[in-house]
Amino acid sequence: MNCILLPAANFSGDSAQINTVAQIAHIDKVLAAKVGDSLKIGQLGGNLGTAIIEHITPENIQLRDVQLTMAPPPKLDLTVVLALPRPKVLRRLIMDMTALGVRDIILINSYRTQKSYWQSPMLGRLDEFVLEGLQQSVDTVAPRISLQKRFKPFVEDELAPLISNRAIVAHPYAALSFSQYLQQQALVTPEKNEILSVDSSSSNKTAFLPSIVFIGAEGGWIDYEVELLATQGCQAVYIGQRILRTEAAVNVILGQWLL
Template identity: 75%
Template sequence: MNCILLPESDIALPYAQINDPAQITHVHKVLSLQLGDTLKIGQLGGNLGTAIINEMTPNNIQLADVQLDTAPPPKLDVTVVLALPRPKVLRRLIMDMTALGVRDIVLINSYRTQKSYWQSPLLARLDEFVLEGLQQGVDTVAPRISMQKRFKPFVEDELASLITHDAIVAHPYSELSLTQYLQRHALQSAPSTKAALPSVVCIGSEGGWINYEIELLAAQGCQAVHMGSRILRTEAAVNVLLGQWLLHNS
C-alpha cells in the first residue's frame, strides 16, 4: 500500500480512524509507524492527503491533523474490454488496471472463457481488488466495472457507444503492429496536438480471440493489432498496451 484509503464514514475532519485489519497490519508491520508519525491517506472517491497518528491499538488507529488537499490523478481515457480470464488472473488484472488508472472495465464472455469462471466467488470480491489497486497507485477514484455474459449482443448493440475515438483489439496474428498503428495515428493528428489514443482496447483471455470474435469486433470499428512475434500472457498484454496511455499522459 502506498497510501491508506478510508471511507467517508471514517473521516470527520480534522480526525479520522483506521478500522480495516489489513490496513492496521500494514501500518504496524510494513510501515513500522509510531505515534506522531505522518501517514499518507485518502478518502475513497475524494482527495488525497496526510494525517498524524494520534493513537494506536491492535484493532484501531486514530488519526489527527487530517489534511485532504490533493486531487487524485486523472484517469486514463480508455475503456478496457477484457474477456473474463481465470479467476486468479482476474484478481491481478483488476489490481493492475486500477493502479494504472483505467477509467472503465468491461468483463465479457468469449469462446475461450470457461463457464465456470462466471461462478467464481472472486467476482464478488472485485471491490476488494479495486481497493488494493487504488492504494498501490495512490488514487481514490475506482474504475467503473461492468460484466457482460453475452458476447455478440454486447458487441453489436453496446460497444459502438463506448468508442468515442477509435478502438483496437489485441490479436497476435493481425497484419498491423501496435507500433505501426500508433505511427499512422500520429501522422493523422494535427502537429500541434498529441495524437489521441483509442478510447477502447479489447483484450482476450488466455488463448486470445477466435476469428469469429475478431470479425465481429472489426465490424464495430475495432482495428486488430499485434505487439510483436511473442505470444504474451493476458497480464503482460494488458500492461504493455496500457503503458502507451501512461506515456501519453505523462
C-alpha cells in the same frame, strides 16, 4: 500500500479512524509506524493528504490533523474490455488496471472463457482488488466495472456508443502492429491536414491512442470475435512477435498511455 484509503464515513472533521485489519497490520508490520508519525491517506472518491497517528490499538487507529488537499491523478481516457480470465489471475489484472488508471473496465464472455469462471467467488471481491490497486498507485477514484456475459449482443448493440476515439483489439495474428497503427492515425490531422512525424516519445501521441482496447484471456480471441469487432470499427493489432500471457499483454499495451 503507498497510501491508506478510507471511506467518507471514517472521517469526522480533522480526525479519522482506521479499522480495517489489513490496513492496521500494514501500518504496524510494514510501516512500523507509531503514535505521532505521519501517514499518507486519502478519502475514497475524494482527495489525498496526510494525517498524524494519535492512538493505536490492535483493532483501531485514531488519526488527527487530517489534511486532504491534493486531488487524485486523472484517469486515462480508456475503456478496457477484458475477456474474463482465470480466477487466479483476475485479482492481479484488476489491481494492475486500477493502478494504471483505467477509467472503465468491462469483463466480457468469450469463446475461450470457461463457463465456470462466471461462478467464481473472486467476482464478489472486485472492490477489494480495486482498493489494493488504488492504494498501490496513490489514487482515490475507482474504475467503473461492469460484467457482460453475452459477447455478440454487447458488440452489436452496446459497443458503438462507447467508442469516442477509435478502438483496437489485441490479436497476435493481426496484420498490423500497434506501432504501425499509431503511425497511421498520426499521418494526417483532420484539423490542419498536415503530415506529422510521431514516435514513442511524442507529446502528441495520446491524441492518437484509442479509447477502447479489447484484450483476450489465455488463448486470445477466435476469428469470429475479431471479425465481429471489426464490423464495429475495431482494428486488430499485434504488439510484438511474442505471444504474451494476458497479464503481460495488459501491462505492455496500457503502458503506452503512461509514456
